[in-house]
Amino acid sequence: MKGVVFTGDRQLELMDFPDPTPGPGEVVLEMRASGMCGSDLKFYRAPGGPGRTAALGLGSSSGPTIAGHEPCGVVVAVGQGVPANQAWVGMRAMQHHYRGCGVCPQCNTGWMQLCDEGVKEVYGATGHGGHARYLKCPARTLVELPEELSFETGAAISCGTGTAWGALQRLGLSGDQTIAVFGQGPVGLSATLLAAKMGARVIALDTSPERLARAKDFGADLLINPAETNSVLGAIKEATHGLGAHASLDASSNPLARRQAVQCVRTWGKACFVGEGGEVTLDVSPDMLRRQVTLIGSWTFSTVGQAECARYIADRGVNVDALFTHRWRLDQAEEAYRLFDSQTTGKGVILPAA
Numbered sequence: 001m002k003g004v005v006f007t008g009d010r011q012l013e014l015m016d017f018p019d020p021t022p023g024p025g026e027v028v029l030e031m032r033a034s035g036m037c038g039s040d041l042k043f044y045r046a047p048g049g050p051g052r053t054a055a056l057g058l059g060s061s062s063g064p065t066i067a068g069h070e071p072c073g074v075v076v077a078v079g080q081g082v083p084a085n086q087a088w089v090g091m092r093a094m095q096h097h098y099r100g101c102g103v104c105p106q107c108n109t110g111w112m113q114l115c116d117e118g119v120k121e122v123y124g125a126t127g128h129g130g131h132a133r134y135l136k137c138p139a140r141t142l143v144e145l146p147e148e149l150s151f152e153t154g155a156a157i158s159c160g161t162g163t164a165w166g167a168l169q170r171l172g173l174s175g176d177q178t179i180a181v182f183g184q185g186p187v188g189l190s191a192t193l194l195a196a197k198m199g200a201r202v203i204a205l206d207t208s209p210e211r212l213a214r215a216k217d218f219g220a221d222l223l224i225n226p227a228e229t230n231s232v233l234g235a236i237k238e239a240t241h242g243l244g245a246h247a248s249l250d251a252s253s254n255p256l257a258r259r260q261a262v263q264c265v266r267t268w269g270k271a272c273f274v275g276e277g278g279e280v281t282l283d284v285s286p287d288m289l290r291r292q293v294t295l296i297g298s299w300t301f302s303t304v305g306q307a308e309c310a311r312y313i314a315d316r317g318v319n320v321d322a323l324f325t326h327r328w329r330l331d332q333a334e335e336a337y338r339l340f341d342s343q344t345t346g347k348g349v350i351l352p353a354a
Contacts (some may be wrong), residue, residue, distance in 0.1 A: 001016070001131040002014045002015070002132065002331075003015055003016075003067075003131060003132035004067045004068065004132070004330065005064045005066060005067065006040075006043045006044050007048050008048020008348065009045075009046075009047060009048055012067070017132065018238035019310075020128075021136070022077050022078060023080075024079050024193060025079060025086045025140070025171075026136055026137065026139060027078050027079065027136070027139045029071060029075055029095065029130075029136075029142075030073045030074050030129075030131065030133065030353065031071060031130050031135060031279075032074060032351070033073070033309070033350075034068040034129070034130030034132075034150035034349065034351075035072075035130075035152040035158065035347065035349050035350075036068075036070070036336065036337070036349060037159045037160050037187075038160070038187060038278060039069070040067060040069070040340075044067075044337055045341070046343050046354045053057040061354050062339075065124075065125065065129070066128040066131055066132045066135075067124055067131045068129035068350065069097040069122065069125065069129050069158075069159055070097070070130060070156065071124075071130030071158060072094045072095070072151045072154035073093065073151065074090060075087055075088060075091040075142070076312040078139070086142070087139040087142055091142070092143060092145040092154060093154075094142070094144075094145050094154045094155070094158045094310070095137055095330040096142075096158070097111060097124060097129070097159065098115075099116075099123070099127070100112035100113070100115025101115050101120065102138070102335045109302060109304070110305070111302045112303075113300060114299075123141075124270065128293075130332065131350055132330070133330075133353065138144065143303050143306045145310065146314040148314040149314050149320075150311060150321055152320075152349050153313065153321055157306060157309050157313065158236035158306070160323075160347065161190040161194075161323070162188050162301045163292055164188070164190035164193075164194055164274070165190075165194060165301065165305065165308075167249050167274045169245045170272055170274050170296050171249065171270050173195060173198060173200055173247055175199025177246035178202075178239075178240055178246050179195050179202055179203070179245055180236055180248040180250065181195070181204040182205045182206075182250040182252050182258075182261050183201070183209065183250065183251035183252030183254070183257065184205070184206040184212060184214065185203070185251060186323060187274060188206070188215075188249070188251035188252070189211070189214060189323060191249050191251065192204050192218050192220050192242075193323070195343050196220065196221075197318050201221045201222075202220045203220070203221065203222045203224060204220035205224045206226075206252075207223065207226055208344050210344050210345070211346075212225060217322075218257040218322070226256075232264070233260060233264055237264075238285060240266070243247065243266040245263050245264055245265050245269065246265065246266065247269060247270045248265050248269070248270075248271045248272065250274060252277055253277055255279055255281065258275075258278075259282060261273070262280075262282060262288065263287055265293055268293075269293055270289070270294045270296060272297075273295070273296070273351040274298055288293055324348065325346030326339065326340075326349075327351055328344065328348060328350050328351065329350070330351075330354075332350075333350060
């Protein structure tokens, strides 16, 4: 089979790999949709050469690794020892793209990325991911995809949309609140979509007019372009009767946006950082302590949270498919990532079976 490999410096190759065979406790998924996530750009842009994954803080890899950490497909093979109610041939499934020890308290509650022994594998980074025809993984990493949902929606839930869901749950957002969402890339736009569906008032911020226009279509009540606004904090306070937002979510990783995400919430407000990497500088007393502000870091979701997110989207009829502006065949991956790297478009998805 062919698989997409990020070779470094914004380059990728379609390489040949053997079709996988499941071992004990494992399954093989035939990929029906493999989402493109903003986190993939870190791997796509990184320098090439030996030690690439170690330099990215991902441990080591035993050779070229297939990219893509938003896998969704159908089980086509099941290894020995897999319980019949855990996975079966024909099962429509998302994959939780981490493997832990499987027995510690974190793994047992579905938080394999927080494994007490350290995450063993990150699919699409240190282990083969979804940008190929097939993916082999432990059966315990599968989350069933509701029949009502498309494979593309399942791919989005497998990272970007699921990450937004997890952050909104950590914030305890309710329908009578106002939330400011900084960054309207795939994760931020998912947060805008879900928060609006929950009934919350959404203030969407981004420097891309195209992304702000999409946020409006997805239910944002107020759009702010920081590049065209004299005072982001002033605009948010003006829209909230001088009080500030109840909650904020930063999906941009921008240091200034992160600081503003903390500063823009009202007394007793909550701010959540979702964007990976980078730093932020805060004046602790006025920004947090003397306003009783809660600062939360939220990293993806558990298998339980992934299933809950999928069920909510199915039951409430949330149009997650609308996140996708581009659909690509596997042999179009080079063009797909070149466009995605511009960070002005919506979400892309690779359809390996197309």
